[in-house]
Amino acid sequence: MDIIDVNPAPTFFHATALRPTFSAFPLQDGGSLGVIAMLMQPFFYYAVAGLAVLVLLVWALLRHFDFLGSKIRSTLYLAPLFVPLIVYALINPSLTMFSFNRTISFGSHATNGLVSIGVIVEEVLNPVGIVVVTGLALGAVLFTIMILFGDRIGRRLLNVVDLDSHEFPAVRVIVKKVAKKAGTPTPKIGIIEDIEPKAFVTGWGRGTSLIFSLGLLQILSDQEIEAVVAHEISHIRNRDCFFELTLKVLRIVSFFNPCAYFAVSKALREREILADEQGAKLLKRPELLGTTLIKIWEALKAFPAERSLSHYAFSLFIVSPLWRNIEIFPSHPSLNVRLRKIIDVRTKTTDHHERIKTASVLVLIAIVGISMYYPLAYLHSDLITLTMFGMGRGQFIPFTFGITAGTAVSLPAPIELRQGLPVKGEVAVLSKLPPLPLPDLSGNAEIVKILYYNPDPVPGN
């Protein structure tokens, strides 16, 4: 018995008959149902649906439990964004898949009068796998670039000018004072020439810089500048540069999932509120932050709101841009919400009971999250091993099947193998009568190869 790799095609068949038009993305056949069938791959739908369900759960919970602080709220919005990564680790995304939807018949002359009907099993590119792997690759690239060069790129994009130690002495004194109060190292100070009032943080560690626009320094009094500094220093203290980087990287990993944008937007807004609250606490007069925000907001009205692609690029490299932005999923809460939260700081007292309530909610969420693993593992016992800790990737079941020529084509029942589901193993098969004894391929389960079995090649063809 010969075993011939169908790729390239065996010579004894007409190439046109044997090789259907190769389609890297076999979407055209099934129409919208084909697309849905293709999306129904566990690594994809669990990544999308898992993230969506958890984000909506967090959103619903947080609407109800209003007493949770912004720090916890932002972390809760961050957590579901890790779901796709966990799912991908458990169920590896596959860049290729098998396609079964082509039934072909071979010309009788090629098979010496016998008509063989068979299914061509093709290994084709898996569009869903490509999308997912693209997200992972982009996330990895963004993370690497941001860690290594993010600070420098951001400063260059925004034309940041580092100030000498004797420049803007009043601002320098304010920054030093507020940083000391917050218990953080004094950041470097830089400016941009923009006449719009703006302030933001760039870089981390020793490279952390507090950047002001000339417009901001011109319109604000020293006290108001102190309020802005308090807000920005709070961002530094909360390590928001890492928090935001994590959010932005995870958003890119799930770039095809609208819920990821929603979660990131919510988390960023909570971080802003947190910086407002902590900034207000750092100031002797918390209401000053509110009046300063109003002043900046009013001044910003003179400028058209930003929506350019370059502006979006800038926002990748900086933390807390204090500027107006047109976004579907805004990174900053509305002025009203911010002012209300700042006013709350004045009246809020630390409540012991609230801490207990917060802890209870977190425990509840953790229990719900962990419990979700078990039905998932039960449903996909073939993909996910049923161990909670020390989770290993599930083993694929090796399989073999044969198709008998001249009979109705059907896929072997015991093997759960449907179009769109990435499989690993050696698949096969087109044969002449009688049914062939197929070799045991289970030992080669990790090798993806399509084999063609021809027991009786036609001589001379």
Add this chain to the structure above:
Amino acid sequence: MSSKEYKVSQYKLNSEGLVVFLGPLEVEVMNEIWSLKKAPLSVREVYESLRGKKEIAYTTVMSTMNLLYEKKLLKRKLEKGKGGHYYVYWTALSEEELKKSAVEQVIDSLIKNFGETVVNYILKEKNLDEKELKTMKELLEERLKSKE
């Protein structure tokens, strides 16, 4: 005053070059902008160029350029680009135009206030050679003719 004129506000006898009319930093910034041969320029660009040559603070360059704008030696407009809305500057006069305008104003002022003294000084105190005297004579005759 036309746009190609600079109104001289000071004249420092003990200085050299354009510093007789302007502050030393102002001259440095003007020279830098002329030499960069790019227009318009932001303060940051001028600062970075100067910074390559000497220790200078951004705010110094910024305030100097503001002053030069107020003196109408620089023009500026608001531009939208990388980093938002910012001012960009360009020179209102070339170096030659600035020198010509300033020198003319100084001599005009001297002649207007001390015309006779200036003429006496040129004719008596200054050792003009024959050629210069001849040129002067021709210019005077030409001028007198046009007045008739």
